[in-house]
Each structure stands twice: as C-alpha cells, then as structure tokens.
Amino acid sequence: MDKKEIEQFVKQIDEADAILVGAASGMSAAAGHRHYYERDEVFIREYSEYEKKYGFHCTFDGFYYRYKSERQRWAFMAHNNQVIINSPAGQPYYDLHTLLKDKTFFVLTTNQDTMFNQILPEEKIAAIQGDDRFVQCGRPCCDELWDAVELTKKMDAMIDENLEIPEDLVPRCPHCGAVMEPWVRGYNFLEGTRYKKEHEKWQQFVVEHQNEKILFLELGVGRMTPMFIQEPFLNFTYNIPKAFYININPKDALLPKELKNKGMAIHENIAEVLKEAVKMKNNM
Structure with a gap:
C-alpha cells in the first residue's frame, strides 16, 4: 500500500x-x-437449508428465485432480514467514524443493510435506495412504510421444516390487501415521502457547504449503479471551486482527467486503507 496515498487521504x-x-x-x-x-461462511451458516432446498449459492440468488408461494418467499426474506439486521457493522465502519467524528460530515449510502445506523444517528445518514427496517405495500397503494424488524422477527421464528411461514403471517397492506414488499429498490420501490426526505438531507448538506472546502469521499461504488453516488460526486467536484474527490475501490476506482488536480483514486482494499489511515492519524 502506498504510504503517500494514505498521507494524502488523511491530509484531505x-x-x-x-x-x-x-x-x-x-x-x-x-x-x-x-x-x-x-457462498461465504455466513451463507453456509445461515442459509444452508435454503441452498439445499432451492439450489442457490448466495443471498442474491434467493431474492430472484421463483418461489411457489408467498409463504416460501417471505420465509426466506424474513430470515434474510433478521440476518442483516442482527449483523455487526464491521471494523471499516468504525474506522471511518474514527476518521470523521471530529469533522462536519454526512453519509449518503445506497446500502440498505442499516450498518451505518449502528454507529450514526439518523440525521447523519441518507439511505436513498431504501432501508431493510421497513416494508411497504407491494402495489403500492399508499405512501406509507411499516416496521419490518419485529414483523420479520416473528416470521423468522415461525418458519417450519418446509421453510414456509403460516399463511396468516404473510404481510399484507392494511389498506388494499396486497402482499407487502421490503422497502428497497429491486422490488416495486416506493419513491414517496421518506424517499424524498432522504435525498433532501444530503442535497441540503451540499448546499450548506458548497462555498467551503468540501471533500467528496466515495467508498465501494461499483459499475452497476454509478448514477446514485459517483456521477453526482464527480459533477459536484468539477463545479464547486474548493471541492476535492477521493475514490477508494480495489477494482473500480477511477479519476477523470478533468479532475486530475482535484481528486485521487486509491486502488486498494477499503478496509485496509481505513485501518492504515486511522493508524497514521493516531501517530500524528
């Protein structure tokens, strides 16, 4: 790992x-x-019965599997939701917080796994692709979200030997009776009041600090959805005079030639970069 890159990262x-x-x-x-x-150790530990029954080898396979009933589909989704909600955030999240805790900062994320919520208050986070803590009407017939955590906890506890939940536990919209869906993009995603507020939070942060030295720090954006984080970050960096852009990604870090004097791309493991940055900062 290039020590000079870490020094520049910490300096910025x-x-x-x-x-x-x-x-x-x-x-x-x-x-x-x-x-x-x-098919990592978490998958083997938590999803081996699903792998045996349905033949998928990662949880994304489970999202797109054609189940025979909502009882089967929601059994998988409820169990998956509980695995996600109860998973620890992991050291990179804590290292990032160590680097930022004394700064004015905000987090924009396309992750739906609520890892940032274990460390930061809601007002510091904008989850613009949904949030695993909520469900919505699958139609959707209304602009409402409901708590998913207790709902899926109850379902998970009632999954039987056939990997199904009782019919009366299949979640349905109280207004129209449609089967509910997780409030995450990939289903019939509700872009309602909460969605708009999430976008307003991070956009307001940019407006408030656009005349200052603002750092756009991109972590782990792939090539599937660059439009939600990467493209706005690049555009803001190009147009805001004092802005600087840092992209940390072992495979997909890039820096357009137009920003060669206003940014850097670090092609390294995110966890290692954050870990080394914390060490360096502590030794200053």
Missing part, C-alpha cells in the same frame, strides 16, 4: 471543512458482509 480529511461520504456495497463487502454475492 484534516483540511476539509465538510465531508460528504458516498458508500455503496463495496463498503459492506470490505466489512466482511459478502454473502450477498458469495
């Missing part, structure tokens, strides 16, 4: 008046949450 954090973090799936992957894509 220290000198910034405000920091907007943009974190995507690579951040949680760096923290060890890889069962979404891989």
